[in-house]
Amino acid sequence: MNRSFVDALGGIYPGNRLLTRDVELLPYESDALTAFQTKPGAVVLPENDAEIIATVRLCHEHSVPFVARGSGTSLSGGSLPIADGLTIALNRLNRIKVIDPQQRIAIVEPGVVNLHISQAAQPYGLYYAPDPSSQSICTIGGNIAFNSGGAHCLKYGMTSNHVLGMKVVLADGSLTEFGSESLDGCGIGPDLIGLFVGSEGLFGIALELTLRLLPLPELYRTVLAAFDDLGQAGDAVSQVVASGLLPGAIEIMDRLAIRAAETVGANYPDAEALLIVELEGEAPQVEAEFAQLRELIERSGAFEIRSAQSEDERARIWKGRKSAFSAVGRLSPDYIVQDGVVPRSRLGEALQQIDAMKRRYGLEVANVFHAGDGNLHPLILFDGREDGALHKAEALAGEILAMCVKLGGSITGEHGVGVEKRDYMPAMFSEAELDVMLALRKAIDPREIANRGKMFPGGEAPALTMQGMHPLERQGVISRE
Amino acid sequence: MITSDEQVRAFVGAHDRLHVRGMGSKPALHQVDAPILDMSALRGIVEYQPQEFTLTVRAGTPLREVVAALAEQGQYLPFDPLLPESASIGGTVASNLSGSRRHRFGGVRDFVLGAAIVDGTAQGYTVGGKVVKNAAGFDLTKFLVGSLGNYAILTELTFKVFPDVPRFRSLRFTYATLAEALEASYDINRSRFELDALDILPGADGAVLQARLGGFSETLPARVQRFSDFVTTTTAPQHVEVIKDELSIWDCVGDLDGACLAKVTLAPRQLLALDAAIDGAKRRYTLAGNIGFVACEDASWLGDVLARLGLRGLLLRGQARSPLLGAPLENVLAARVKATLDPLGKLV
Numbered sequence: 001m002n003r004s005f006v007d008a009l010g011g012i013y014p015g016n017r018l019l020t021r022d023v024e025l026l027p028y029e030s031d032a033l034t035a036f037q038t039k040p041g042a043v044v045l046p047e048n049d050a051e052i053i054a055t056v057r058l059c060h061e062h063s064v065p066f067v068a069r070g071s072g073t074s075l076s077g078g079s080l081p082i083a084d085g086l087t088i089a090l091n092r093l094n095r096i097k098v099i100d101p102q103q104r105i106a107i108v109e110p111g112v113v114n115l116h117i118s119q120a121a122q123p124y125g126l127y128y129a130p131d132p133s134s135q136s137i138c139t140i141g142g143n144i145a146f147n148s149g150g151a152h153c154l155k156y157g158m159t160s161n162h163v164l165g166m167k168v169v170l171a172d173g174s175l176t177e178f179g180s181e182s183l184d185g186c187g188i189g190p191d192l193i194g195l196f197v198g199s200e201g202l203f204g205i206a207l208e209l210t211l212r213l214l215p216l217p218e219l220y221r222t223v224l225a226a227f228d229d230l231g232q233a234g235d236a237v238s239q240v241v242a243s244g245l246l247p248g249a250i251e252i253m254d255r256l257a258i259r260a261a262e263t264v265g266a267n268y269p270d271a272e273a274l275l276i277v278e279l280e281g282e283a284p285q286v287e288a289e290f291a292q293l294r295e296l297i298e299r300s301g302a303f304e305i306r307s308a309q310s311e312d313e314r315a316r317i318w319k320g321r322k323s324a325f326s327a328v329g330r331l332s333p334d335y336i337v338q339d340g341v342v343p344r345s346r347l348g349e350a351l352q353q354i355d356a357m358k359r360r361y362g363l364e365v366a367n368v369f370h371a372g373d374g375n376l377h378p379l380i381l382f383d384g385r386e387d388g389a390l391h392k393a394e395a396l397a398g399e400i401l402a403m404c405v406k407l408g409g410s411i412t413g414e415h416g417v418g419v420e421k422r423d424y425m426p427a428m429f430s431e432a433e434l435d436v437m438l439a440l441r442k443a444i445d446p447r448e449i450a451n452r453g454k455m456f457p458g459g460e461a462p463a464l465t466m467q468g469m470h471p472l473e474r475q476g477v478i479s480r481e
Numbered sequence: 482m483i484t485s486d487e488q489v490r491a492f493v494g495a496h497d498r499l500h501v502r503g504m505g506s507k508p509a510l511h512q513v514d515a516p517i518l519d520m521s522a523l524r525g526i527v528e529y530q531p532q533e534f535t536l537t538v539r540a541g542t543p544l545r546e547v548v549a550a551l552a553e554q555g556q557y558l559p560f561d562p563l564l565p566e567s568a569s570i571g572g573t574v575a576s577n578l579s580g581s582r583r584h585r586f587g588g589v590r591d592f593v594l595g596a597a598i599v600d601g602t603a604q605g606y607t608v609g610g611k612v613v614k615n616a617a618g619f620d621l622t623k624f625l626v627g628s629l630g631n632y633a634i635l636t637e638l639t640f641k642v643f644p645d646v647p648r649f650r651s652l653r654f655t656y657a658t659l660a661e662a663l664e665a666s667y668d669i670n671r672s673r674f675e676l677d678a679l680d681i682l683p684g685a686d687g688a689v690l691q692a693r694l695g696g697f698s699e700t701l702p703a704r705v706q707r708f709s710d711f712v713t714t715t716t717a718p719q720h721v722e723v724i725k726d727e728l729s730i731w732d733c734v735g736d737l738d739g740a741c742l743a744k745v746t747l748a749p750r751q752l753l754a755l756d757a758a759i760d761g762a763k764r765r766y767t768l769a770g771n772i773g774f775v776a777c778e779d780a781s782w783l784g785d786v787l788a789r790l791g792l793r794g795l796l797l798r799g800q801a802r803s804p805l806l807g808a809p810l811e812n813v814l815a816a817r818v819k820a821t822l823d824p825l826g827k828l829v
Contacts (some may be wrong), residue, residue, distance in 0.1 A: 102667040103749050126671060147616045154613070160623065161591045168814075176813045180746060183771040184588065186627060187577065187746025188793045189810045191590050194623020195818065198616055203814070218673035241532060244555055244644040281675050284700045284707070341612045345532050373614040410615040417617055428617055433606045436821070437619050443817040455618070 001041030001084055005062045009044060009086075012054050017045040028069070028087050032134070033077040035336070035390060036419055040067070040081035047092045049167075049207045055088055056205060057173035065452040068205045070111060070139030073132075075337050076418025078146055078200055082452055088205065090141050096120050097208070105164060105181055106211045110141025114148075117211065126213040129156045132414070133322045144206050145451075147198030149414030151249040151321070152278075154372035156214065158414060160197040165210030168196060170203060171445030181210055200416050201451035203444045217248075217280035221290040222314045225302035226271035230254055230367075233273035234348045236300035237371045240277060241344065243296055245289055250372030251276040251321055254351075257366040257379070258320075260327035266320025269304045275371070276321060278314075324368045325379065332364070332381035334390070338397050339415040340404030344374040353403050354378055361396045375413035376404070402427055417455045425457050482522045483541075486597060486605050486636045492518050493634070493827065494603040500829055501630035503541055503572030506564045509741075509780070509796040509804045510576060510629060515829050520571055523636060526550055534613055535594065537639040540571025557645040559586040563734065571635045576795065577627035578744060581678035581693070581733045581767045586643065590626045597637035598625065601823025611639045624818065629804070631829065632822045646695035649677065650705045651726040654690040654718035662688035663752055663770060665716035670769040672715075674708050678731060681766040683756055687719070693731065737763045739776035741799025743783055743806060747773055747792055758786045780806065 001020070009018050019025060020042045030037040041064075046052045059066045065085035072079050081087045093109035096117060100106070101124035106117055114135040117128040131150035132138055138148070144166075149158045156162075165179030178192040179185045186193055196203055227233040233252050240250065253261065253274045261268055268274055277293060279286050290307075297305055308314035320327075328335050342350045351367065354376075358365040364381040378400055382393040401411045401424045411417070411424045425434060438456060442448065483489055493499065500513040503520050511517070520541040528537040531554040538547055544565045551557050561582035562573040579588050586592075595609030598621070609615065609622035625633060656662040662681055669679060669692065678693040692712075694704055709721055729735060734742060739762070747755055749770035756764070762777040775794070777783050780801040787794045787807025794806035819826075 101671055104671055124671065125673070147620070149614065149616070155586075157587065157591050158614070158616070160620065161587055170814065174813050178812055178814065181748035181750070182746045183768055184746040185590070187772070188627060188744070188795045188805065189812075190628035190632060190815055190818070191577070191623045191626045192812060192814050194590050194620050194626065195814070198620050215671055215673050238532065241534070246644055282673060282696075282704060284704050285675070285696045288697045288700045339616075341610075341614050343530070343533050343535075343612055345530070370614070374612055375614050409612045410610050410617050412616045413614040414616050421617075425618070430606060432604060433608070433618075436600070436604075436606065436621075439821045440619060440621075440818060443821045444814065 002062065002064070005058070005064055006042060008058050009042065009055070012051055012058070013044050017047070019043040028072070028081055028089070031072040031074040031077060031079040033075055033080070033418065033420055036077045036080050038081045038083050040087040041084040043087045043089055045089050045092055052088065052205055052207060053169050053173065053175065055086070056169050056171065059086060059449050060172045060447060063447050063449060065449040067451050068141065068145070068201050070142035071113070071137045073134040073138040074142060074146065074418055075339070075415040076146070076412065076420040078416050078418035078454060079142065080419050085452065090139065099124065101126060103181060104183070104213045106213055108140055108209050108211065110139060110144070110206050110209065112140050114138050114140055114143055121213050122216070125216050127216050128162065128211060129214050130159045130162055133325060140209060141206055144197050144209060145199065145201045146416035147414070149375070151251055151370060153370065153414070154250065155246055155248050160194055162212045163193050163197055163209060164212055166193060166196060166206050167208040168204050168206050171447070171450035179210060183212060198416070200418065200455050202441050202455060204450055219280065219283040219286045220314055221279045221286050222308040222317050223277045223293060223297060224268070224306040224317050225275045225297045225300070226269035226304040227273040227275065227302055228271065230273040230351055231348050232301045233275045234351070234371070236275055236297060236302070237347070238345065239296050239300060240293065243292065245279070245293060247277050247372065248280040249276065249278040250370070252369050252371045253321060253324060254367040256364060257324050257328070257368045260331050260366055261320030261324055263330040264320065264323045264327045266323070267316070268320055271304070275302070276317060321368070328366050328379045328381065332383065334382050334384040336380045336393050336397050338376065338378045338380065338400055339412045340376050340401050340409060341413040342374045342376065342404050342407045342409040344371070346407045347371060347374060350376060350403065350407060354400060357396055357399050361392060363393060363396055370413070373413070374409060398424065419454055422455055422457050425455070483519060484522050486599060489518065489523070489599045489634055489636055490603045490605050493599055493601065496827065498827055498829055501575070501634050503569030504543060504567060506567035506572065507576060507797040509798050509801060512800070513829055518634065521569060527637060531556055534642050535611060535639060536642050537611060537637060538570055539637050540569065540635045542570050544568050544570055544573060551642055552645070555645055556642045558592065558640060559583070559643045560589045560592050570638060574626055574635060574638060575628060575630050581680050581731050584676055584678045584768050590623050592641045593622050593626060593638060594641055595639040596622045596625065596635050598633040598635055600633040601825060601827045605636070609639070613641045632819055634828070648698045648701050649693055649695045649726045650701055651691065651693045651724050651730060652705065652709060653722045653724055654692070654712055654716070655687060655720035656690070656718055657687045659683050659688040659756055660753060662690050663749060665690055665712065665718065666769045667749070668715050669712060672711065674711065678767070679769045680733060681770050683764060691730065693726065733765050733767050734774050737765065737774055737776035739763055740778045741780045741783065742774065742776050742797045743780070743794040744797065745773040745775060745787060745792055745794040747771065751790060751792065755790055755792065758790065759783070
């Protein structure tokens with residue numbers, strides 16, 4: 001890394017917050033997409049807005065690419081460092097500045113952990129709705145960058161739907177604010193929040209976020225249904241949707257995912273497929289909906305139906321589902337998580353095709369998916385120690401994404417494109433569409449320094465390696481529960 | 482008559498300046514001296530899959546056609562488009578206008594999934610997707626919500642739609658002062674009651690909170706009672722009334738006659754100051770005091786008031802140099818999008 005640039009960083013940061021030695025850089029080499037690893041030139045640990053702004057301006061001046069990073073839980077390599085670039089780790093900007101129960105908003109810094117917002121709002125009977133599985137460690141800044149989802153998106157939307165206002169520093173150092181404390185967000189004029197959220201760090205860094213909080217539902221009713229056949233579970237979803245019910249979450253797991261969940265003590269029935277449906281809201285309404293749901297599921301061919309009778313039982317049902325990704329890690333030395341979307345009515349077709357593909361490749365695939373919104377998470381199992389195994393798994397993942405696009409869906413529902421899926425962008429977008437996105441990127445970040453190498457096809461390719469878990473995961477510091 | 486995307490592109494290609502108009506239901510948005518690109522013939526439902534909760538329509542389609550097609554399947558647009566009898570779907574998105582029912586699930590931006598657009602260089606392409614969940618690429622669809630046709634022309638839109646509920650009940654709670662009504666709305670808005678709408682109606686003599694609950698016929702009476710008890714105990718209104726749930730009482734701009742009509746985006750904390758400054762104008766607040774609709778005789782007066790309070794408004798009816806009222810909207814990020822999508826500044 002350029003000496004004069006590092007010296008200039010030394011003018012912003014004391015030595016203990018400017019990391020340049022190999023041993024200090026090691027934990028930042030990759031994120032939750034462990035197949036990719038790159039050593040950054042340096043890592044800085046800002047503690048306030050002024051330091052971030054000064055850093056971004058310095059990067060712009062020296063044309064040094066930078067990556068803003070929270071907890072490094074991206075499943076698409078979104079926070080993968082850039083070789084010889086700067087990683088700006090935002091975890092110390094973790095203040096919840098305001099919880100305003102009357103206006104139902106929170107104002108937070110980007111390094112705040114997702115779950116901490118709900119915990120801070122809980123005494124007021126409020127919570128922050130988006131719930132990615134990594135919510136106990138992932139930061140809101142990363143959620144903003146990748147428009148993170150979770151199991152409860154069908155009813156309440158993704159991260160973007162819960163952001164009302166932002167202060168950001170663009171990649172060239174310009175400062176701007178948009179949105180408001182109104183639940184109407186941008187309200188008047190173009191929806192700049194909608195543009196910035198999900199831009200994968202390619203426009204700049206969010207310094208402060210105003211978020212919408214929701215009242216905690218009065219009652220949850222969670223049902224677990226076991227099926228002998230995956231198709232039957234899918235049909236049950238169609239019936240639930242056709243009935244006019246609007247559950248907060250509809251999830252399906254297949255046999256292999258169920259087996260994986262057993263390794264974390266989920267105590268699920270022995271089945272080909274499990275369906276989890278959760279209703280939430282005002283108690284009398286939920287009870288009435290629940291009666292309707294039970295009836296539907298009883299008629300759907302489920303051989304076992306369990307209803308959570310307490311918050312404890314509800315947590316147990318969800319535990320297996322939310323731990324599915326990391327649990328699969330106990331069945332196989334390595335795996336790739338995919339994130340395609342298909343129209344809900346074509347879920348059955350998509351699963352059949354995945355089944356045929358995995359046989360052809362001779363690989364195991366566990367399926368976990370947000371059935372309510374057609375968001376598939378096939379987990380492709382492989383052993384990275386075998387020659388060519390990673391590339392074979394990658395090829396299968398690519399075929400699955402191509403199928404999602406062909407069925408009218410998307411290459412990513414909630415994990416983002418990052419490094420992982422950038423080569424599939426042309427499958428989803430025409431050349432003209434990609435050109436416009438690239439032109440937009442260049443208009444906002446003329447030197448293309450913000451999270452360079454992400455989202456757009458081509459570009460400098462990082463080394464693809466396979467060394468198992470994330471360094472911090474190996475040490476037990478982070479997990480994907 | 483424009484009936485295809487190709488014709489939209491040709492129109493853009495043939496003009497140095499142009500202004501987009503749907504059905505013209507918000508005349509204040511169209512006081513521009515430029516050739517009009519009339520989108521009202523680019524209409525029709527392209528694809529509606531009730532099972533998918535998705536609907537794709539051409540931008541010039543009248544809202545009433547969209548609303549009727551959804552209602553046939555027991556579904557609705559949860560952002561509750563404003564002016565459902567006279568506006569087009571494209572104009573509603575471009576001006577980001579919702580009615581009272583947006584309270585339950587969110588606004589236009591929360592339900593628009595994708596679009597076909599033509600930009601200021603006469604290039605046509607699609608943005609976003611047609612599935613209810615998608616995180617690929619920049620979300621230009623959301624950006625265009627509220628953009629007033631100044632960045633690109635919407636030709637087709639895909640929405641997420643929801644099942645509607647079969648029954649509604651409406652209630653009115655009367656308070657001695659607007660401040661008391663606002664305090665009560667804070668308590669209600671953070672409660673576990675899932676309201677379909679919560680409006681604040683200031684009057685000469687105090688203020689009314691008008692709430693709406695929706696759900697199954699068999700549970701609704703008990704829920705209404707529970708809610709009414711909660712509001713009575715928590716906020717001590719002077720008067721409580723269960724009223725007939727007619728569409729007219731939920732038309733949040735229906736009673737707001739006057740030469741000018743504007744939408745104002747505000748935080749509830751700013752409501753009392755705004756209301757004091759526009760005392761005398763007809764007004765109603767939706768979304769628990771987060772959006773205001775104001776009718777008055779002089780748009781420039783309202784613009785000055787909003788600017789002084791740091792608020793922004795959008796003029797829907799009435800004379801003004803610009804429909805954008807109040808605090809300036811200029812933004813460096815928006816300017817760069819404009820330079821990309823409409824480098825010659827054709828779209829005015």
